[in-house]
Amino acid sequence: MAERKTTWKSVRDRVRDDILAGRFKPGDRLPRDADFADTLNCARSTVQRAMQDLVDSGLIERRRKGGTHVRREPIARATLDIRVTRLEIEQSGREYGYQLISLKEAVPPVSVLAKLGIAAPRPLLRADALHLADGRPYILEERWICTQTTPEILQVDLTRISANEWLIKNKPYSRYELRLYAQKASATTAQQMEIDQGDALFVIERATFEDERPITLVKSFAQPGYQLVATT
Amino acid sequence: MAERKTTWKSVRDRVRDDILAGRFKPGDRLPRDADFADTLNCARSTVQRAMQDLVDSGLIERRRKGGTHVRREPIARATLDIRVTRLEIEQSGREYGYQLISLKEAVPPVSVLAKLGIAAPRPLLRADALHLADGRPYILEERWICTQTTPEILQVDLTRISANEWLIKNKPYSRYELRLYAQKASATTAQQMEIDQGDALFVIERATFEDERPITLVKSFAQPGYQLVATT
DNA sequence: TAGTGGTCTAGACCACCGG
DNA sequence: CGGTGGTCTAGACCACTAT
Structure with a gap:
């Protein structure tokens, strides 16, 4: 025997090939x-x-007693890595800059409250900031922070460190929801990002929670041309 | 002892809590x-x-001999499930419709060749199609197909079945690359999707391969308001 | 080269859920 | 209820790589 040892990857590949080649069809056990x-x-x-x-890769489903089945409805599953904005810029070889635009307390619109799972309207901290790459606007951040779950944020000098960075270092979260979509730049946004009104912006909206308690909701507007890349 | 059994999840939670609570800091072994x-x-x-x-969740890194370390640069990792367009529409309770817009052979621009890893320019099959939800344009697909790796596609009646669906059923792929971005609707696109020129479109661009051999590159332009959602 | 994670094994028991 | 996947164990060997 000149056989190599059976590894779990070889088993996976064999089964996957069987499925992809149609020897097991969708729904088959x-x-x-x-x-x-x-x-x-x-x-x-x-x-x-x-x-x-x-x-994990979405090709099969398993249930106790029910057995293992090829998924009936194929899905493509991809993994997105979202880095801290500063590192994303620095690691692409550009110089990072940060600028706080505004900071205030206000009662957010119901859409924001809903995404954070807050029932009764109450004021949250609103921080808008700009992340710059080589001195030019790269990402505009519109952020709501729950001062109830993160009161320490009030002691932080957000003109020097971004909420993005402070929160990641100091406020662990156990779960988050991501929404990705496209939006036209409003007049205000356009001015802040030094682009034309109506330009297509890529928006990454993220709500983070610690055991169902809301921490922050942030909309990140990315410069036209921005791409998010994922690989299998 | 009234101790429950130690499960791998309990171990994971304990270590994760230690990290999130700062008992192990970024870079720590x-x-x-x-x-x-x-x-x-x-x-x-x-x-x-x-x-x-x-x-897998991006919290730690492990190397043989090097040991296990808390990642220095935290990343948020999210999983995206991308379904076949027809099912995405049907499962949201709307009626699915499909319409082939055009079909021809042409030499794609270098940007397309580059994404497919094709060195020498050669003609590919170009299929444009519309996916409709309740009779209204939902996703516009601009697709290039490598007839070299998938010659069977030439025998398929693409006016009846979408290339999206045919490929998924008949052409296994081993790897793909996803790019997500925002783009303004061109005059042509706007007309095809029955929207205004300049509207912000969410674009999902996907290149699929089978062992490094390119299969297809597709740009899917989604109706304004479209959102891609991911959860941890 | 030695220390660490990665994997395989053979066996056991448990948890879930379909018939 | 019984069949299936999920997990745990104790031990062994291997593969990578920091020192």
Whole structure:
């Protein structure tokens, strides 16, 4: 025998190929892990590891007793890494700059309250700021911060450090929701970003929570031309 | 002892809490898995499973011999599920419609060739189509297809089935690249989508490959108001 | 080269859920 | 209820890489 050892990746690849080649069709039930293990002459846990990877990539579904099935409706699953804005700029070789535009307390619109899961309207801290790359506006941040869950933010000098950075360093979150969409630049936004009114902006909206308690909601407006890249 | 069994999730949560609470700071080295296992009185593989999860979520980095470290530069990692357009529409309770706009062979611009990793310019199949929700334009698809890697597409009646759907069912891919950005609607696009010229469109651009061999590149222009949502 | 994470094994028990 | 996947264990060996 000149056989290499069976690894979980080789099992995964084999099963994946079987599915992609149509030997197992959408909705089909796959053999039990134990049978795969016998066939491939490896331990069941090796098969289990492979299957878990296929679940993660969205190709199959597994249920106890129900068995393993090829997903009926294929999905493409991609992973997005969102870095701190400062590092994103610095790591692309440009100089980072930061500028606080405004800071005040105000009662946010209901749409904002809804996204943060706040029932009764109450004032939050609103911080608008600009992240600059080589001195030019790169990302405009419109942020609401819950002073109830993060009162310490009131002691921070937000003219020197961005809320983005302070929060990441000091306020852990357990969950967040991302929304990505496109929006036309308003007159105000256009002026702040030094672009034309009506330009298409890429918007990253993120709400973060700590155990269901809202921390912050931020809309990041990216300069026209900005791209978010994800790979499999 | 009224102790419950140590599960890998409990280990993960404990380590994560330690990190988020600042007991381990960015860059810090964590104990070896074996030590954690001793401390928590569980098997090393249980610790390993927990650590793998933390790696996946972007909180820590691990290297053989180097050990486990808290990431210096925190990243927010989110997973995007991209469904077949037809299902996306149908599952939101609207009626799906499809319409082929044009089909021809042409030599794509270098930017397209570059994204597909094609060195020498050669003609590809260009298929433009519209996906409709309740009879109204929802997503406009501009697609290039490599007839070299997928010659079968030439036999398909693309006026009846979308290339989107046919490819997913018949052409497996092993890798893809996603680019997300915002773009103003051109005069032509605006007309096809029944919107105003200059409206901000959300664009999902996807290049798919099978073992480095390019299959297709598609730009999907989504109706203003379209949002892509991701959760942790 | 030695220390660390990565993987495989064989076996056991448990948790879920379909029939 | 019984079949299936999910997890834990204890041990072994391997693969990478920091020192």
